Amino acid sequence: MRDAASNLRTVLEATPAHRRCTIALSGGNTPKRLYAHIESDMPLRQLICDRAELFFSDERAVAPDHPDSNYGMALRHLLQPIGFPPENCHRMSGEETDLHAAADSYERLVTKVVSGLPVPSFDLIMLGMGSDGHTASLFPENRSLPDSSRLVVAPYVASKSTNRISMSLRLINAARHVLFLVTGEDKASMVHAALMHPPSELIPASLVCAQHTIWLLDPAAASQLPEQDAQGS
Numbered sequence: 001m002r003d004a005a006s007n008l009r010t011v012l013e014a015t016p017a018h019r020r021c022t023i024a025l026s027g028g029n030t031p032k033r034l035y036a037h038i039e040s041d042m043p044l045r046q047l048i049c050d051r052a053e054l055f056f057s058d059e060r061a062v063a064p065d066h067p068d069s070n071y072g073m074a075l076r077h078l079l080q081p082i083g084f085p086p087e088n089c090h091r092m093s094g095e096e097t098d099l100h101a102a103a104d105s106y107e108r109l110v111t112k113v114v115s116g117l118p119v120p121s122f123d124l125i126m127l128g129m130g131s132d133g134h135t136a137s138l139f140p141e142n143r144s145l146p147d148s149s150r151l152v153v154a155p156y157v158a159s160k161s162t163n164r165i166s167m168s169l170r171l172i173n174a175a176r177h178v179l180f181l182v183t184g185e186d187k188a189s190m191v192h193a194a195l196m197h198p199p200s201e202l203i204p205a206s207l208v209c210a211q212h213t214i215w216l217l218d219p220a221a222a223s224q225l226p227e228q229d230a231q232g233s
């Protein structure tokens with residue numbers, strides 16, 4: 001997680017002084033290890049508090065205090081421990097009954113706060129990947145999403161029997177930097193498929209191609225990559 005923290009620091013320090021650094025946090029559990037590292041790195045946590053404007057790559061259809069909430073996880077493991085200013089953190093409203101309206105509202109917020117034309121360009125979007133190749137809440141079954149002109153979508157995810165709110169590939173791929181954090185043996189075969197084969201709608205993570213896309217893998221997640229690729233990952 002030192003590499004992830006180092007990438008984060010580099011992006012924060014490169015942000016022009018006149019504006020905050022726009023960062024979208026990923027969901028899932030992997031970021032918890034990074035957040036623990038940040039909490040113990042006083043200069044980095046102060047830099048985040050001083051310079052970051054935080055968003056989320058996706059959210060489940062739950063309230064912020066629900067155990068499954070991506071915002072709730074970030075609040076408990078990062079935002080509260082480092083004293084992040086709440087006015088600079090923008091969660092998705094997973095508790096709304098109409099998630100399409102919630103997605104529209106978040107899209108308007110992103111368009112207002114994040115600079116960039118024709119598509120707002122985040123300084124950094126952090127992502128994870130599921131063992132099925134999903135990223136954010138873009139799942140293999142959401143075949144139509146790669147063509148979406150939307151910036152924020154609310155796909156129905158049949159495998160989860162629920163809608164989600166998610167940044168679209170169009171918004172993700174407009175970012176200056178995308179940082180994938182993927183760990184664990186259970187992801188190894190999908191990491192190989194995503195990185196060693198042509199991009200495929202069957203593997204949404206493989207469709208992510210921002211200005212700079214970095215995959216940070218632990219040895220277990222990189223274990224099926226050719227030796228030289230694993231070292232460079």
Ligand code: 6PG
Binds near residue numbers: 026027070128129136
């Ligand atoms: C979500 C995430 C999702 C996550 C992957 C990996 O809401 O579930 O945004 O894309 O990053 O499922 O999750 P883990 O880090 O828990 O393996």
